[in-house]
Amino acid sequence: MLSLSQLPVGRTARVIELNASRPVDQRLLALGLLPGMRVKVVRVAPLGDPIAIEFHNQCVSLRRAEAAEVIVEEERGADGERLKTND
């Protein structure tokens, strides 16, 4: 288990939990980043922050500090695999 902000680029993980009382996590929930959802870090901005994540067929950028309380579990061997719509 690690924070989404620590997930290396190109890796896919499964969302374990968010800190839903934070506004940023609530925004992510509204966008459909729910526990159990697969999420991938697609890239990091040239200056190291923010990061771009992909989930449910959409790409969203957020700052590392904002991703910090999204707890994920890395999926081994799922590198580069496309995320399914009906995840």
Added chain:
Amino acid sequence: MRVALIGNPNTGKTTLFNALTGLRQRVGNYPGVTVAKKSGLFSLADGTKVELIDLPGIYSLAAQSLDERVALDVLCNHIADTPPPDALLVVCDAANLLRNLFLPSQLAELGIPMVLVLNHMDEARRRGMTLDTELLSRRLGGVPVVPCSAVRAEGVPEIRAALAALRESPVKASRVAWDAPVQAAVERVRAAIERDTGKSLQPAEAQRVLFDANSPVLERLAWPAAKREPVLAEARELIRKSGANPFAVEALRHYARLRQALAGVVSEGGAATGVTQRLDAVLLHRVWGTVIFVAASLLVFLSIFWLAKFPMDWISAGVDRVKDAVGAMAWLGDKPMLHSLLSDGVVGGVGAFLVFLPQILILFFFISLLEDSGYMARAAFLMDKLFSWCGLNGKSFVPLLSGYACAVPSIMGTRTIEDPKARAATAFVVPFMSCSARFPVYALMIGAFITPKYGAWIGSLAMVGMHLLGLLVAVPTAFVATRFFLKVRPQPFVLEMPRYQLPRLRDTLWRMWMNAREFIEKAGTLIFAITVVVWALSWFPRDAAVAERVKTGYVAEVAARENIPVAEAAKRVEAPAPEPASPTEGAPVNPLAAELDHRTASAYIEDSYLGRFGKAVQPVFAPAGFDWKITVGVLASFPAREVIVSTLGITYSLGEGAEAESDDLRGAMARAVWPDGPKAGTPIFTVSVAVAIMAFFALCSQCGATLATLSRELGARWAAASFLYMTTLAWLAAVAIHQVGLLL
């Protein structure tokens, strides 16, 4: 019939709005907030007039952002001049349906009839998706579902028909089936609010209070924390006991319901076509992405800085031509005041705001391209780190950059920043960017006092330094303002990276036109008024005795110089211009008469209310080394800083045609000495005075158009704060520089 258009950002909402309403649009503001209120009119087949209100693009009703709050307030009838709509037109991106249905699922709680529009059907088809709209409609309680492609104007008549049908039989979307504990918790909160505050809330609002930590809805309720907290804690505990997180249960429940609703509705495909991924691989690449970004920024900047000069010159030339035409009107010949009012006040005032149009049009051309194509979110992604530490965000980049050309369009351009805090801070610091109107001041001072003394290298360095000075002040200003002064909730910088799309010329032209029109209507009148007022201050009282005195003095001076009788000197001064030697030489001038004119103009401005005021406040600027002429120049430049050069031209008796590059003005300034006082006989313009003047102009709020735009975008208080802050800072900097210069 009043209909609200609502949907997620990047769903093509604006294109649909334009397709439905055409030219019949109005833009205003919601009272008290800086969110733009756009509405338009169209008719249904049966002749019913529909007023379409374009609500801000939002992902959720959570009311965290100002946009979300305004949307919720309109829908719940809390905005005085905007009654709630009779129906909702909810726009969804057909290619990302699940996420886009979250908002309508929340909206169903409001019980307002709705039509679901599935936009971007062309994109969905390209991905090989098929959508069973009938089935989706049934699953959502029978609401009409209209497939549409607004860019191709497909589905627009069907939307009109669906609204007409909705008028006959209003269909509401089915609400999510809340678990009993959640339902009970919402009810408990609603009842407690009614009991404690006497206000009856809709369930949708009570949900916000319950589901969101510290919801802004509370600000309106005036529900004492001592009563509120136990109720909310208890209600949330009720949900927790049922095994759910009270802050997450809403999203989980809606999404679970939507997954079921979509089963069998969306078939196949859904995966992006890969174009966006491939483009992102280049455009967001560590090296290439940065290079392309810098190139794109340069293009935008040069277009505003350089390209806009041509139409701006045409406008200036046109304004001059109109001024000449006014001057040529025979009946004005013996009414110099009316002549000056018409040409310098009225025509000049119109010109003063028209001249901003080219830059506004060009900036919004690029902003529209950047946003509509989807690149703006990428640019913000690339740049965010540079700005986040001082409280701004990646979207501050474009306005700050274009601020180096002109603050007016740039402040308007801060509308692209969703976060109200970052937006206000960006708009507040944009006027510090060294706009092109400051350049003539730098050119004049550096050309007259720096380069001759220290050489071209130091001169160029000084020029670069002056352009950086504003930025050096802007950054800490933004840092302090966002940290300590802006009492706005911080916004998460969660930014959707939308699919790349080809921008449509029609939408681009539309946006350019709407912004230009708004500027003329709202800021234009203010700029015009400022110009006329300053004209009046520099014209009146215009006592004829002043001209007489100057003439007598000048004639005596000529008589003494030429060693001729006074009467002869007077005749020479008054002599008509000689015949031109050849027709190509232009208007002939009697040099003595021209000199008298210049001296008279100088004496008039010295005697004007502006001149008297300048002399009266000169002591304030004395610590910066400014004499009364510089002070009058500074004061006259408050409506528009570029006026300084021509004002100095007048006060130094060179006529108003003086230019920054002219040796006449540079020479006259270099020769100027203090007439009396402790420094009598020493030059007024030392290097430290010249640098102090430049620093003053770099930092001071000397632009009526900027203040008018700030006031329009953020409110009059912001404009006043900007004026006081910048002007104080400019004075401090000028004084500090001059005083340090004196010590050296």
